[in-house]
Amino acid sequence: PNLQNIPIKTDDGRDIRKAFMAKRDHLLISADYNQIEMRILADLADVKELKKAFKNNEDIHSLTASQIFNVDIKNVNNDQRRKAKAINFGIIYGISPFGLAKQLNCSRQNAKDFIDAYFLQFPGIKEYMDITVSGAKSDGFVSTMFGRKVHTPEINAKGPTGGFAWRAAINAPIQGSAADIIKLAMIEIHKEIKLKNIEAEMLLQVHDELIFEVESKKYDNLVSNVKTIMESVHLKYKDFSVPLTVDFGAGDHWGQAH
Numbered sequence: 001p002n003l004q005n006i007p008i009k010t011d012d013g014r015d016i017r018k019a020f021m022a023k024r025d026h027l028l029i030s031a032d033y034n035q036i037e038m039r040i041l042a043d044l045a046d047v048k049e050l051k052k053a054f055k056n057n058e059d060i061h062s063l064t065a066s067q068i069f070n071v072d073i074k075n076v077n078n079d080q081r082r083k084a085k086a087i088n089f090g091i092i093y094g095i096s097p098f099g100l101a102k103q104l105n106c107s108r109q110n111a112k113d114f115i116d117a118y119f120l121q122f123p124g125i126k127e128y129m130d131i132t133v134s135g136a137k138s139d140g141f142v143s144t145m146f147g148r149k150v151h152t153p154e155i156n157a158k159g160p161t162g163g164f165a166w167r168a169a170i171n172a173p174i175q176g177s178a179a180d181i182i183k184l185a186m187i188e189i190h191k192e193i194k195l196k197n198i199e200a201e202m203l204l205q206v207h208d209e210l211i212f213e214v215e216s217k218k219y220d221n222l223v224s225n226v227k228t229i230m231e232s233v234h235l236k237y238k239d240f241s242v243p244l245t246v247d248f249g250a251g252d253h254w255g256q257a258h
Helices: 011-017 036-044 048-055 060-068 078-092 097-104 108-121 123-139 159-195 216-236
Strands: 026-033 141-143 149-151 200-206 209-215 246-251
Touching: 026 159, 026 216, 036 048, 036 078, 036 123, 036 159, 048 060, 060 078, 060 108, 078 097, 078 108, 078 159, 097 108, 108 123, 123 141, 123 159, 141 159, 149 159, 159 200, 159 209, 159 216, 209 216, 216 246
Parallel strands: none
Antiparallel strands: 026 209, 026 246, 141 149, 200 209
């Protein structure tokens, strides 16, 4: 089944994950890239504030809220952080004021003001988006960090079709680069498991997460190797100004591991 479609934020989704059990004397391990798309955006758009925050392991959504709402990061409240989080992830997908208003349950004008404030604080992101769309319109494609082309044949269309292509052109280099990185990691992890004869299997990729089954006594060995590879494999191919980090979970079933 398509396990990527199991919702993680609902009770039903969490219950479904409990049905996927490790065999006896084994554990299921989740290795999940931490905010990889935001980190890639910070690198692609050369956003110094975001890059500094990631290097210092700061909460990126609280930082964004402090910038947009003009408050000290220590005074950011939960509602402001929630709105900043929606904007951060929405920007990656080229969200419109209408789409953001629906997410935040606010007026379209308020949503537009939030987006305008975001671009005012992070002008590098707006510049990246404009350059990316312009390139897609002239070239007919955009590229990931690693040179893989994603074609945008409808970028010059009018109406909703053109709007969808515009959003896809902005997102493809970010999401595509994340996909490239995790594929590179999967190749190297597979080699490492075979080379070191680790009693483990790489079972599944779910977006930015890899699921493993490992013999319980080999847990530390696997996690150490996976962490090193996932956090550094991309550096063989491209200089990267933002560190990638991986969060781990483990348990007898997938619900515990995630």
